[in-house]
Amino acid sequence: MNRGKVLVTMMLLGLIAFIGSSPTWVRVSAQLERPLAEIALRKSELPDGAEILSAGPVPLEDVSHPINAANSASFRVHEFLEAYRVNALGKQVNIGHYLYRYRDAIQAEEQARVLATYALQDKKSQYLQPMLIDDEADAESHSGKGQVIRFTGPEAGAVYYYWFIGVEGRTLMLLFVGGPPNESTKAVFESLKASAQQH
Numbered sequence: 001m002n003r004g005k006v007l008v009t010m011m012l013l014g015l016i017a018f019i020g021s022s023p024t025w026v027r028v029s030a031q032l033e034r035p036l037a038e039i040a041l042r043k044s045e046l047p048d049g050a051e052i053l054s055a056g057p058v059p060l061e062d063v064s065h066p067i068n069a070a071n072s073a074s075f076r077v078h079e080f081l082e083a084y085r086v087n088a089l090g091k092q093v094n095i096g097h098y099l100y101r102y103r104d105a106i107q108a109e110e111q112a113r114v115l116a117t118y119a120l121q122d123k124k125s126q127y128l129q130p131m132l133i134d135d136e137a138d139a140e141s142h143s144g145k146g147q148v149i150r151f152t153g154p155e156a157g158a159v160y161y162y163w164f165i166g167v168e169g170r171t172l173m174l175l176f177v178g179g180p181p182n183e184s185t186k187a188v189f190e191s192l193k194a195s196a197q198q199h
Helices: 003-030 069-075 105-121 123-128 183-198
Strands: 051-057 082-089 094-101 131-135 145-153 159-168 171-179
Touching (some): 105 145, 105 159
Antiparallel strands (some): 082 094, 145 159, 159 171
């Protein structure tokens, strides 16, 4: 066999080997983005005594999560591709972790900005006295960072509702902790926020 035929044969064998392995390569690449269920808070990260009430994927029509058809269509943050939520109840706190995957990072970042603006300016929420208490967002991107907004509820004795609105890649994350207006509620929120951002 002359050198030309040997070279062609080697090239063909290499091509066949590459084609044979390419589905594995494609599968590995597709798996780089973790499922929302793996990013969600786990029971081991919740405060002592807290129990998960519900966890799993949620459709747009399900009103058990913040970005649903009934309350978000007016500001267009409902255009997610998939969503996942964890609702939990602690001794003195309510906990919600909501994850929304969008078409791309640009859309997710835009949704985060719209949501934060709406939360701080919407007239219907003014009775809750919203306050931006932490802004980790870069001027360039929300990636891996976000904003913390605290609402003070008008109930007897008052209630603090902490919300974290952040983005990682094309995933929008909302973290909610509601409880008494004390350092314990804030500490639970900060602990869960740190855990969620490390996922």
